[in-house]
Amino acid sequence: xxxxxxxxxxxxxxxxxxxxxxxxxxxxxxxxxxxxxxxxxxxxxxxxxxxxxxxxxxxxxxxxxxxxxxxxxxxxxxxxxxxxxxxxxxxxxxxxxxxxxxxxxxxxxxxxxxxxxxxxxxxxxxxxxxxxxxxxxxxxxxxxxxxxxxxxxxxxxxxxxxxxxxxxxxxxxxxxxxxxxxxxxxxxxxxxxxxxxxxxxxxxxxxxxxxxxxxxxxxxxxxxxxxxxxxxxxxxxxxxxxxxxxxxxxxxxxxxxxxxxxxxxxxxxxxxxxxxxxxxxxxxxxxxxxxxxxxxxxxxxxxxxxxxxxxxxxxxxxxxxxxxxxxxxxxxxxxxxxxxxxxxxxxxxxxxxxxxxxxxxxxxxxxxxxxxxxxxxxxxxxxxxxxxxxxxxxxx
Numbered sequence: 001x002x003x004x005x006x007x008x009x010x011x012x013x014x015x016x017x018x019x020x021x022x023x024x025x026x027x028x029x030x031x032x033x034x035x036x037x038x039x040x041x042x043x044x045x046x047x048x049x050x051x052x053x054x055x056x057x058x059x060x061x062x063x064x065x066x067x068x069x070x071x072x073x074x075x076x077x078x079x080x081x082x083x084x085x086x087x088x089x090x091x092x093x094x095x096x097x098x099x100x101x102x103x104x105x106x107x108x109x110x111x112x113x114x115x116x117x118x119x120x121x122x123x124x125x126x127x128x129x130x131x132x133x134x135x136x137x138x139x140x141x142x143x144x145x146x147x148x149x150x151x152x153x154x155x156x157x158x159x160x161x162x163x164x165x166x167x168x169x170x171x172x173x174x175x176x177x178x179x180x181x182x183x184x185x186x187x188x189x190x191x192x193x194x195x196x197x198x199x200x201x202x203x204x205x206x207x208x209x210x211x212x213x214x215x216x217x218x219x220x221x222x223x224x225x226x227x228x229x230x231x232x233x234x235x236x237x238x239x240x241x242x243x244x245x246x247x248x249x250x251x252x253x254x255x256x257x258x259x260x261x262x263x264x265x266x267x268x269x270x271x272x273x274x275x276x277x278x279x280x281x282x283x284x285x286x287x288x289x290x291x292x293x294x295x296x297x298x299x300x301x302x303x304x305x306x307x308x309x310x311x312x313x314x315x316x317x318x319x320x321x322x323x324x325x326x327x328x329x330x331x332x333x334x335x336x337x338x339x340x341x342x343x344x345x346x347x348x349x350x351x352x353x354x355x356x357x358x359x360x361x362x363x364x365x366x367x368x369x370x371x372x373x374x375x376x377x378x379x380x381x382x383x384x385x386x387x388x389x390x391x392x393x394x395x396x
Contacts, residue, residue, distance in 0.1 A: 010126050011134040013185035014119045017077065018141030020177045023149020024088060024170060025111035026142070027249075029054055029104065031150060032091065035157040035166075036100065046097035050104040055342030057105040058112030059335045065113030066121065066331030073122050074186055080114025081178040085171045092167030116142060117334055120314050121327040122185075129318035129326075131268075136260035136311060143252035143307050146245075205332050208320060212333060214375035215313060216340030218276055221369035222306050224344025225283050228362050229299060244299040251303030259308040268315050269383040273376055275312065279305035280369045287362045313337065319383075344368075 029051060036042040069076045087106035090099050120139065127135045152173075156166045205212065229244050255275075262271040282301025285294050317330045344365065351361035 007126055007134065009184050010122060011138040013181045014123055014138040015141040015144070016181035016184075017081070017115050017178055018119055018139070019144045019148055020141075020174050020181070021080075021084065021111045021115040022142045022145030023153065024084060024145075024174050025054075025107045027146045027150040028153050028170075029107070031153045031157050032100075032104075036095065039095075041095045042097050042100050046100065050097075050101040052342065052346070053101050054104040054108035055338060056108070058108035059338035059342065061109035061113030062117045062331035062334040062338070063328070065109075066117045066327040069114075069118030069121055070327040073118050074182070076114055076118045077185065078182055080110040080118070081175065081182060083110040083114075085175045085178075088167055088171040088174065092164040092171070095167075112334065112338055113331075116310070117327070117331045120310065120330060124314055124318060124323055124326050124330075129315070129323050131260045131263040131311060131315055133257065133260050135314075136256040139310050139314070140253045140256035140307065142310055143249060143256070143303075146249035147253065205329055208379065210375045210377075211316070211379045212336050214276075214372040215309070215333070215337045216343075217368045217372035217375070218279065218305065219309065219337045219340035220344035220347065221279065221283060221365045221372070222302060222309070222344065223341045224348045224365040224368075225286060225302050225362075226306075227345040227348055228358060228365065229286060229295070244295050247296050248299040248303030248306065251300040252307030255304035255307035256311055258304070259311045263312075263315060267383070268312070268319060269376070269380045271308075272312050272316070273373070273380065275305045275308045276369070276373050276376065280366070280373065283362075283366045283369050287359070287366060309337070316379075 033047045033051065036047055037044060065076055065080075083106050087103040087110070090103045123135055123138050153170060156169060226245065226248060229248075259271065259275075262274070266274065278301045282298040282303075282305070285298030285301065289295065289298075313333055314326075314330060317326055317333055321329045347364055347368075348358075348361045351364055352358055355361065
């Protein structure tokens, strides 16, 4: 494994890119929606459609970005940054329904397809697929945006009358920070032949459908549960709900570091099962007592799974298919889990519309999480069998 200065620069660069990207995209979307609702410039139905379009565009863009990212990762990362900055600028120049929908689509595609899929592909090659602390640092950026960036967005867009200048300031800040990260990454990866990429392991992602479905269901439960915390907080304790989301975000960042050590100590399959079960417990706690310290404990358990997911997914793809075909396989994996993320709030909203009660809707999210756990069993058996074979071979 490489531990030189260029490797560290790549890790820092991807961390900064994913922090800035998640801040203006994943964590920025609710803030943009709140700002437009407050100003009345965009109809609520159009904002709802734009939010759904964000997730769908992100899910579908992964394979296209992943294929291009294998050949020219720096160019794809640059294009993603410029595309996201242009989308935010469009929100300032012409904040109408169609423009907001198109801008949200671009943000979803550039973040999920460019900064996550291609950024993670670069990390896997640089760190040779190993769950190192550097890998954990870099991938924590997709959660760190909720802590480091979203408070600034909220200050600019929700505490005062929304103006074009506010969105332009967001676009300029994002472009400046991301430009620094891209420069750092280019300097570190300028030397050709630094990383040898082994041949791809044979296999199809469809052969592991149960594993893919398990991650999709867990992603649906994750985002749905977070939406539940915010939705119920609006009617009871909005300050407590915002604090609970902050707790979940902090747990997501911290869990990347714990996940790196946990995978090395327990093994990938056992750590994945532990994370999934902990999330199920968190979902249950939030549903049983959506207030007080129980809410914060549940939010932390949900957040740890949210933070572990990207690191675990990348390790799963490396284990199943190797590094050679990582970009293509990870992009497809990301597509299905992103569709799961989009399904969580959708299930919550539709069931609430039918019953006018959040409890049945939330129980459905809990069931999704519980169903995901036994779907891991085929993969767990294969992993344990592979470990036994390796141990037996080492003895011989």
